Amino acid sequence: xxxxxxxxxxxxxxxxxxxxxxxxxxxxxxxxxxxxxxxxxxxxxxxxxxxxxxxxxxxxxxxxxxxxxxxxxxxxxxxxxxxxxxxxxxxxxxxxxxxxxxxxxxxxxxxxxxxxxxxxxxxxxxxxxxxxxxxxxxxxxxxxxxxxxxxxxxxxxxxxxxxxxxxxxxxxxxxxxxxxxxxxxxxxxxxxxxxxxxxxxxxxxxxxxxxxxxxxxxxxxxxxxxxxxxxxxxxxxxxxxxxxxxxxxxxxxxxxxxxxxxxxxxxxxxxxxxxxxxxxxxxxxxxxxxxxxxxxxxxxxxxxxxxxxxxxxxxxxxxxxxxxxxxxxxxxxxxxxxxxxxxxxxxxxxxxxxxxxxxxxxxxxxxxxxxxxxxxxxxxxxxxxxxxxxxxxxxxxxxxxxxxxxxxxxxxxxxxxxxxxxxxxxxxxxxxxxxxxxxxxxxxxxxxxxxxxxxxxxxxxxxxxxxxxxxxxxxxxxxxxxxxxxxxxxxxxxxxxxxxxxxxxxx
Numbered sequence: 008x009x010x011x012x013x014x015x016x017x018x019x020x021x022x023x024x025x026x027x028x029x030x031x032x033x034x035x036x037x038x039x040x041x042x043x044x045x046x047x048x049x050x051x052x053x054x055x056x057x058x059x060x061x062x063x064x065x066x067x068x069x070x071x072x073x074x075x076x077x078x079x080x081x082x083x084x085x086x087x088x089x090x091x092x093x094x095x096x097x098x099x100x101x102x103x104x105x106x107x108x109x110x111x112x113x114x115x116x117x118x119x120x121x122x123x124x125x126x127x128x129x130x131x132x133x134x135x136x137x138x139x140x141x142x143x144x145x146x147x148x149x150x151x152x153x154x155x156x157x158x159x160x161x162x163x164x165x166x167x168x169x170x171x172x173x174x175x176x177x178x179x180x181x182x183x184x185x186x187x188x189x190x191x192x193x194x195x196x197x198x199x200x201x202x203x204x205x206x207x208x209x210x211x212x213x214x215x216x217x218x219x220x221x222x223x224x225x226x227x228x229x230x231x232x233x234x235x236x237x238x239x240x241x242x243x244x245x246x247x248x249x250x251x252x253x254x255x256x257x258x259x260x261x262x263x264x265x266x267x268x269x270x271x272x273x274x275x276x277x278x279x280x281x282x283x284x285x286x287x288x289x290x291x292x293x294x295x296x297x298x299x300x301x302x303x304x305x306x307x308x309x310x311x312x313x314x315x316x317x318x319x320x321x322x323x324x325x326x327x328x329x330x331x332x333x334x335x336x337x338x339x340x341x342x343x344x345x346x347x348x349x350x351x352x353x354x355x356x357x358x359x360x361x362x363x364x365x366x367x368x369x370x371x372x373x374x375x376x377x378x379x380x381x382x383x384x385x386x387x388x389x390x391x392x393x394x395x396x397x398x399x400x401x402x403x404x405x406x407x408x409x410x411x412x413x414x415x416x417x418x419x420x421x422x423x424x425x426x427x428x429x430x431x432x433x434x435x436x437x438x439x440x441x442x443x444x445x446x447x448x449x450x451x452x453x454x455x456x457x458x459x460x461x462x463x464x465x466x467x468x469x470x471x472x473x474x475x476x477x478x479x480x481x482x483x484x485x486x487x488x489x490x491x492x493x494x495x496x497x498x499x500x501x502x503x504x505x506x507x508x509x510x511x512x513x514x
Contacts, residue, residue, distance in 0.1 A: 009080045009462065012068070013446075013453030014061055015247065016086030016165045018042065018052075018106065018269055021060030023068040024449040025079070028462045030473025032444050033074070036067030043103065048110040048360070048368065051103040054092050054168050061169055065233055076234035081460045082173070082225065083452030084244035085251075086166035088186045091144040094168075096160040102152065104165065105144045108270070108306055110360045110368040112143035115150065119143060119188065123204050131201060132185075133192040135286035138360070138368045139306070142188035145207060162211045166244060173241055174223030177213035180243035182250075182300075184215045185291035192299070193280045195292050216243035218250075218294035219458035219466055242459035245294035247448040248272050248302055251418065253294050254451030255442055256474035258467045261413035263405070265398055265431060265439070266447070267421025271308025273363075273401035275301045275410050287364040288404050294455065295466045301410055303363035303401025308394045309420050311356040311372070312338065315390050319383070338387050339424045345388040347430075347486055351376045352385050353497055354393030355504075364400045365501055369508040375500055391427055392490075395434045396497040402435055416440050416476070418447060433486040434494065443475035 008027055015022040020039035027033055040056035043049075069076050089107040094100060105111075116136045120128065128136060136143060141164070149156040163171065164187075167179045184190045184197070189205075189212065191198040202209055216222055225239040244250060248266070255264045257276050266272040277299045282290045288303045307314070312335065316324055320338055327334035357370035374389065405412060417439045421427045432439040444450055454469040463469035 008078060009460065010072070010074060010078050011081045011083065011453045011456040011460070012065060012079060013083045013085065013449040013451065013456065014065070014169065015447070015449035015452060016057050016061065016169050017247070018087050018108070021057060021064045022446070022449045023061070023064040024446050024453055025068050025072050026450065026453040026457070026473070028457060030454060030457065030469060032446065032450065034068045034071035035446060035449070036064045036071060038064040038067070042106070050106040050109040052106060054100050054104050054165070057165060057169060058172055062232070069233060077236040079235050079239060081456035082239060082241045083250070083454070083456035084166040084170055084241065085247050085448040085452040086164070086169070088164065088183055088246040088248070089139050089141050090165040091141050092163040092165065092168040093148065093155065093159050094161040094163065095158045098171065101155045101158055105147070107139045108359050109144070110138045112138045112147045113368045115143035115146040118146060119205065123201055128188070128201070129282065129284070129286065131191050131198050132188055133280065133282045133290040134188070135366060136188045137362060137366050139362065140186055140188045142205065146205065159211060161213070163213065167213060170222065170241060173225055173229055175226055176223035178222035178243060179213050179215050180218045180245050180294070181215050181292035182218060182294050183246035186246060186289070192290060192292055217296040218243050218245045219296065219455050221459050240456070240459055242455050244452050244455055246291070248274055249291065249294035249300065250448040250451035250455065252276070252300065252451065253454055253466060253470050254444070254447055254449070254474065255416050255418050256470050256476070257416070258295055258470045261411040262416070263412050263414070264416045264418055265435070266419040267309050267394070267398070267427065268419040269308070269310040269313070271305035271394060271398050273303040273398055273405070275405055275412070277301055277410065281408055281410065283404055283408055286366065288401060294451070301405060301408065303404060305356065305394070305397045306360060306362055307356050307358040307372070308398065311354070311358055311390050311394050314358055315387065319386070335420070335424065339426050341384040342388040342391055343426050345384040347489060348493055349385040349389040349392065350381060352381055352389040353493070353500065354389040355497070355500055356390070356394045356397050364404060367505070367508065369512050370501070371508055371511065373500070373504065391430055392434070392493070393497065395430050396494050398431070399434050399494060400498070412437065414440060416442055418442060418445050428480045429483065432480045432482045434490045436482055436487055438479045438481050440479045441477040443477055444473070
């Protein structure tokens, strides 16, 4: 029996799964690391923390599996997208990595759009430039830390920095590179034109590969550290959402996933390049070779509930610790005591700005409709409903684009809550299916490793054989109409407040 590791360099920690050659989950492990916010709207991490997390999480996964590490034959990589790791000519990290949720680069986005041209950007990259993307981070470094910019020799995405430490090779994959604003998405290659117009040396960017292609092998010292043998291959892998789609079975038309993690992602498969002319959703290369996907992204989905827990739910958090329970279970139990609609309370989940459908780094969170009657349980339910309204925005745009939505698969931490699944089904208005193994991007990355080894003939075969769908949650007929009306009010609130957000930023 051969085994394959999936390594997910996430925002809160490194997650590692081990699967066997039949696509079955054998073990998993997580190693957390910190996120730094030195200024408002900034989000950074130390790449050295990623490496320490990777080393420890792999060790834990191997120990939990109780297998001979020499049986591990491949590694698939995935991780948070858009982050920028700046290396000097010696391969040393120049500064903390700037993350996907960092919002400091609004001016650089405007500058890039002016230099390249909005129409050209949409025709080449298929997406507007957003503050979370990679290119504006590079320009920010040039504008604000020129002494470091002058020393840059390579710019890597988070998972690709881990690849460099694992193999000594510089490489990326087409799905992750799609989110840099520097990639030709229809042609699945770096855009020489955009890179030239922005004045970046092409040598800064690593070669790009399709997700199951082999990019290198574990260095001898790394393999020995984990007790593995020679010739452990490492495939290109994918950005977290594309890899997660492989681990969820979103590999053919009509399938859509709704992921409630720190961010919220609605992900739809596409056989061809489909672009929203208004730039509200993203069109990226898929981890399935020769295919694409359309994706809507909320910046603070599950992150909104985490914020509530950490700032206003300390009572539940402390009680959960005493009872050895999950604090989110206690929060959602409170939310179940509230009526649908939370007594007229609506939450706008723009705690770190927003991406879909409002590309607005200045947007901020709002509780709309607070009264003396409202209690904590209504506030918790309002957060859950408001996040789900934000996810529905992406579904509505995809319907406008004539993207088929035949089956929605719910994944991420939010999908583990029975209440949140019911809320999602009724707000989306479609049946919601679960998946038996909800290990997301790490599971998909491991399957990509197995495809690279030749265990499966294609990414589609690996995904369809390994992913098992579980029971569905149906929309509640009495709630669908109510939530439709509440959604229309939710949707009208942002335009009413939009012009006030920059004024608030000035204060």
